Amino acid sequence: MKVIESQIIDVQCGKNVSVVMPSNLYGCTLGDNVFVGPFCEIQRDVCIGAHTRIQSHSFICSLVSIGENCFIGHGVMFINDTFSDGKPAAHSDSWKPTSIGNRVSIGSNATILPVSICDDVVIGAGAVVCHSITQSGFYAGNPAKLLRPLIQSSL
Numbered sequence: 769m770k771v772i773e774s775q776i777i778d779v780q781c782g783k784n785v786s787v788v789m790p791s792n793l794y795g796c797t798l799g800d801n802v803f804v805g806p807f808c809e810i811q812r813d814v815c816i817g818a819h820t821r822i823q824s825h826s827f828i829c830s831l832v833s834i835g836e837n838c839f840i841g842h843g844v845m846f847i848n849d850t851f852s853d854g855k856p857a858a859h860s861d862s863w864k865p866t867s868i869g870n871r872v873s874i875g876s877n878a879t880i881l882p883v884s885i886c887d888d889v890v891i892g893a894g895a896v897v898c899h900s901i902t903q904s905g906f907y908a909g910n911p912a913k914l915l916r917p918l919i920q921s922s923l
Contacts, residue, residue, distance in 0.1 A: 782818060831863055835870035842876040888918050
C-alpha cells in the first residue's frame, strides 16, 4: 500500500493566506487573506479572490473562478464534467468552467455545476445550481430557484 500525504504544490498565494491541513491544493491561485479549512481539495486552474473563505470538506475542481469576499460553506462541491456522453469525459478539454462573482455566499452541501453566478448572491444549503444566475438574490432548492431579491444595504 502506498500512502500519499496531503500536499500544497505549485500554489500562488497572496498575503495572509491560511490553509488548515490536511488539505490538497495544487496549481491554483489564492488572493490576499483567503482562508481554506481542513479536508478541502482545490485543483489546478482555480482562482480564488481576496478575502474569500472556504470551509471544510469542500471540493473546488479545475476551471473554477471565485470572486472576492465570498463564502463557501462546508462540503460544497463544484462540478466541471457534465457527463454529456453518459460517462466521465475522456479528456479535460470536455470540462466546462464555472465563474462565481464577488460577495457570493454558498451554503453547506450545495452543488455547483458549470455555470456563472453574478455578484451579490446567496445560495441556500443543499441547493443544486444547474443554471447560470444573472440576478442577485437568494436562491435555494433543486434546481436552485430565486426566492427573493437581495436588498442592498446603504451602508
